[in-house]
Amino acid sequence: MHELSIVMSIIRIAETESAKNNAIKVEEIELEIGDLSGIEITAFDFAWQQAVRSTLLEHSKRKINHIPGEGQCMDCAAVFPMQQLYEPCPVCGEHFVSVQKGKELRVKSLVVN
Amino acid sequence: MCATCGCDANASSSIRQIGETHPHPHDHDHTHDHSHSKTIIEVEKDVLYENNLLAQRNRGYFEARNVLALNLVSSPGSGKTSLLERTLTDLKDHFTCYVIEGDQQTSRDADRIHATGTRVAQINTGKGCHLDAHMILHAVQGMKPAENSILFIENVGNLVCPAMFDLGEKERVVIISVTEGDDKPIKYPDMFHTSTLCIINKIDLLPYVPFSMDKVKEYARQVNPGLSFLEVSCTSGEGLSAWYQWLKEKVQEPEHV
Numbered sequence: 001m002h003e004l005s006i007v008m009s010i011i012r013i014a015e016t017e018s019a020k021n022n023a024i025k026v027e028e029i030e031l032e033i034g035d036l037s038g039i040e041i042t043a044f045d046f047a048w049q050q051a052v053r054s055t056l057l058e059h060s061k062r063k064i065n066h067i068p069g070e071g072q073c074m075d076c077a078a079v080f081p082m083q084q085l086y087e088p089c090p091v092c093g094e095h096f097v098s099v100q101k102g103k104e105l106r107v108k109s110l111v112v113n
Numbered sequence: 114m115c116a117t118c119g120c121d122a123n124a125s126s127s128i129r130q131i132g133e134t135h136p137h138p139h140d141h142d143h144t145h146d147h148s149h150s151k152t153i154i155e156v157e158k159d160v161l162y163e164n165n166l167l168a169q170r171n172r173g174y175f176e177a178r179n180v181l182a183l184n185l186v187s188s189p190g191s192g193k194t195s196l197l198e199r200t201l202t203d204l205k206d207h208f209t210c211y212v213i214e215g216d217q218q219t220s221r222d223a224d225r226i227h228a229t230g231t232r233v234a235q236i237n238t239g240k241g242c243h244l245d246a247h248m249i250l251h252a253v254q255g256m257k258p259a260e261n262s263i264l265f266i267e268n269v270g271n272l273v274c275p276a277m278f279d280l281g282e283k284e285r286v287v288i289i290s291v292t293e294g295d296d297k298p299i300k301y302p303d304m305f306h307t308s309t310l311c312i313i314n315k316i317d318l319l320p321y322v323p324f325s326m327d328k329v330k331e332y333a334r335q336v337n338p339g340l341s342f343l344e345v346s347c348t349s350g351e352g353l354s355a356w357y358q359w360l361k362e363k364v365q366e367p368e369h370v
Contacts, residue, residue, distance in 0.1 A: 002243055002274035009160045017154050027151060031160075038277050038303050085302040086335040095338045105161060110154040 003039060004047040006105070011055050013107045018056055023112030026060045030109045034067040036085060036102035069102030164278055167246035171253065171281025175264070181364045182264045184282035186304055188297075189270030191290040192314040194222045195347045197265055201229040204357060208364065209262040213252045215244040215269045222267065232256060243274040246281055263364060276303035284363065290315040291324040298333035305336045310343065312356065317346040 014026055033039050041064075052058050069082035073089035074096035080089065082102060088095050159165065175182045185193050194214075201210055212233040214223045223235035234252040236244060249266065258264050266282060268275045287308040289297055292315055298305040305311065311333055313326070326344070333340050343359065345352035 002277055005241070005243070005245070005274075006160055006277075009163060012163070013156060013158055013160070017156050017158075021152060021154055023152065023154075038273075084299075085306050086299045086332070088335070095335050105159065107156045107158050107160060109156055111151050112154060113151045 003043040004051060006039065007044065007047045007051040010107055011051060011057055014057055014060075014110060015055070017107075017110055018112050021112060023110075024056075026056045026110050026112050028061040028063060028111035029057060029107065030063045030065065032065045032067055032104045032106040032108050034069065034102035034104035036069040036082065036099060037105045039105065065108065067101055067104050070100045071097040072100050074098055161277065161279075164246045167250055168279035168281040171246055171249055172283075174253065175281060175283065178258065178260045178262075179364070180258045180260070180262050180264050181284075181360070182266065182280070182282045184266050184268060184275075184280050184285045185288060186268045186272070186275050186285060186308065187270060187288035187290075188272045188293065188301075191270070191288045191293065192347055193267050193270070193288055194225055196288065196312070196314060196345070197267060198225055198229055199347045199350075199353065200265075200356070200360075201226065201231045203353065204360070205230065207357075208360070209259050211256055211258045211262060211264045213244075213249065213256075213264065213266045215248075215267060217241070217269065238269055242269055242271050243278050244268050244280060245278045249280045261364060263360060272297070272301040272304045276307050284309045286310045286312060288312045288314055289329065291319050291322055293324075295325050295329035296332055298329065298336050302336045305333050305340065308337070308340060310341050310359070313342060313344045315346060315348070316344050316351060317349045 010029075010031070014029060018026055048062070070079060071082040071087070071089070072079050073092060073094060075094040076089060076092040078089055078091040079100070080091070082097070082099065085099070086095070087097070089097060171182070185197075187193050197212060201212070204210065210231050212226045212231055214226060214233060214235045215238060216222055216235070217238055219237070220235045223233045226233040234256055236248050236252055238244065244266065266280060285308040287304050287310070289311065291313065294300070313329065319326075330342055343352060343356050345356055347353070
């Protein structure tokens, strides 16, 4: 259940950034979560509902941009979509794969007033 | 400016205004413009940046003092503490060692380590399922490890959550025992993906369990082709000399510049 720690970190970032801009309310928060980032969305939702209570994010609209996994083969340089970390290169079958996309876990933006 | 690393904490954010601004005339002879609109803050910040910043701070401290910091991760019951007990006893005369124990509750593991005569700190995470860089920072502050020493950080027994949290370690060592399934590396890929060494423990029990050494390595290499393996038994002592040799080489390895 590391998702709770992740949500707490998001709340801290939102509070810090809002304070810097003298904002009293976060209307919207936009997140980027890669499919290979290790976040289980159901657990994340559960943690979110509990953790945002009485914070600036309690009534915020949450937008999540899911980023699909993408790997590049270190042997043949093919670029391909990745659903799992252990997938081989579909072109040459090798496992020397570098994850190019899908590990993201970022707070992209806030809409405040 | 950030007090931890001297970075400009404001640099990652930029502010974009939406909507019109309009002047408000009032009863003196100039006007003040202000906006009634919403503000978009382009945060663009990694959710774990705070942890990662503290992890790099720990890493710098360890590098400067040549402390070999190892993050030991595994599922509960794979034998992390037993491996440490044996290692600390066998290497007592060769290295100065320190241990940070992470558990949800109790100091039972730390008591076992303390009995070997090693300096140990226990972190109880309470409801937390992993150690983070902040906990390590404070444990190390109290410990002040000597130069050219080894710091073993025994993470909470959990193959999922600790994978996401960099502690500032030099190497992440994942431990699996032969009484677990040999398909664990693909069931819990993140941990095997982020580790550099895999210790396969309890090999004295191999004759009694349906565990294939070839299969576990094949699965683990699918997740992480660069992973190295050591096969050991803390009970019989088999394979431990290779582990001690690995530690020795890592302590003496010059830093990459």
